[in-house]
Amino acid sequence: MAERNTAEEPARTRDRQATEARILEAAQSILIAAGPSGFGVNAVAREAGIDKQLIYRYYGGMDGLLEALGIRLAEWWQEKLMAGLPEKPAASYGELIELLALRLLAIMRTEPLALQTLLWELTGSESFVKSLSASRARAYGTWMARVRGNLAPPEDVDAPAVNALLIAAISQITLAGRNADTIIGLPANDASTWDRVEQSIIRLIRGVYPLA
Incomplete structure (x- = not known):
């Protein structure tokens, strides 16, 4: 069984934190520009330049994203x-x-x-x-x-x-x-x-x- 490379964990944590920051910044930008009518998982993913699956992985979907944005x-x-x-x-x-x-x-x-x-x-x-x-x-x-x-x-x-x-x-x-x-x-x-x-x-x- 291959040993887990613990040295990579801090880097992954930093990457996730940076991605979450981009997602929330994108969500806020969309809300300023378009309001609730233009807000959605797909729109936020496009604005952040990430795969929308990351939003589901990190926040579980729209409700979790709104909670984090709040x-x-x-x-x-x-x-x-x-x-x-x-x-x-x-x-x-x-x-x-x-x-x-x-x-x-x-x-x-x-x-x-x-x-x-x-x-x-x-x-x-x-x-x-x-x-x-x-x-x-x-x-x-x-x-x-x-x-x-x-x-x-x-x-x-x-x-x-x-x-x-x-x-x-x-x-x-x-x-x-x-x-x-x-x-x-x-x-x-x-x-x-x-x-x-x-x-x-x-x-x-x-x-x-x-x-x-």
Whole structure:
């Protein structure tokens, strides 16, 4: 019986990792360019320049690929969220939510991938929606776990509901401003509009979560 060449195992591991990275990069590129309608095992394999059987071998098929892509997107969201943190930690729960809300607004306005993920959640299949929604939820949860510390919302405030409404509003207003000239009467291409939006977000948050 021939002996197993253990020296080749690290090389095979590196090759698989490199191939998986290519597959996920290809999947992300297709979703940015074509959205869910252009996404599929064959399309991803072509974009990555690999045999589609590797996708089945590594991920088991479409569902496994979407799960892996969701993890990748969660890491992407987390990186973008953490990049906007000030050196001085938040002194109150309200200040913490201000940081999150304003950072989300900035990301969604400047990062094409962020807006595309929002669109996919609205227009994709159930598998797409589940994977993408879970990726954002993981990113928000990880961010809160790292940054929140012992900060807590007021006891008389339903913080999960308030925060969900806030995030949904930010998502909707950035989506509405993507191609439209106006956002419910506000000029979408006017920089002062977004200054007004930022100030309004701050006032709304401070109305619910006093800083002191």
